[in-house]
Amino acid sequence: MDHDNRADAFRDWQLLAQVCLAYRSLSDTLMDQIDMHRAQAALLCRLFSQDGLTQSELADQLAVQGATVTNMLQRMEETGLVSRRRDDDDNRLVRVNLTEAGREREQAITDQFVKLEHAVFEGISDDDRARLRQLLRQMLHNMTAKA
Numbered sequence: 001m002d003h004d005n006r007a008d009a010f011r012d013w014q015l016l017a018q019v020c021l022a023y024r025s026l027s028d029t030l031m032d033q034i035d036m037h038r039a040q041a042a043l044l045c046r047l048f049s050q051d052g053l054t055q056s057e058l059a060d061q062l063a064v065q066g067a068t069v070t071n072m073l074q075r076m077e078e079t080g081l082v083s084r085r086r087d088d089d090d091n092r093l094v095r096v097n098l099t100e101a102g103r104e105r106e107q108a109i110t111d112q113f114v115k116l117e118h119a120v121f122e123g124i125s126d127d128d129r130a131r132l133r134q135l136l137r138q139m140l141h142n143m144t145a146k147a
Contacts (some may be wrong), residue, residue: 026119030112034105040076041109043069047082047098048106054093055084081105 027038036044039062046053046061053061059069073096076082081102087093121129 023120027116030116031109034108034112036105036109036112039064039072040081041105041112043072043076044081044098044102044105044109045113047096047102051098052095054087054095056093058096076102 024038031038031041042062043058046058055069055073056066058073059066062069073082073084077084079101080099083097083099084094085097087095124132
């Protein structure tokens, strides 16, 4: 790799790192405004669309370790956002359900995600956004294939 290519590669790495950090920071700020952690909001969003997932299904869909989900669910159960119970048909499985308090958080979380989306994609056309989505999927595939 010649000097120009190394410099471009470094700039790409630096830009991607800055984008990731800025996105995470803005997400945290917006979720803090509704007293939620970003990861908890993501978990609740999964349950908004499909209540009753197992802990392992949640871990897979959120791309985190099972122990991470278990710890998160324990805190969320203590605050009354979710409940966990054994599956009626398969006692080995633990199903996670929203409580009424958890369901009540949907609009607040959705409102914050809309604010995040507007902030991130302001000035970006639908075509450019579709191309970005395609490129990000390819990048994610490239990275997960190497892991």
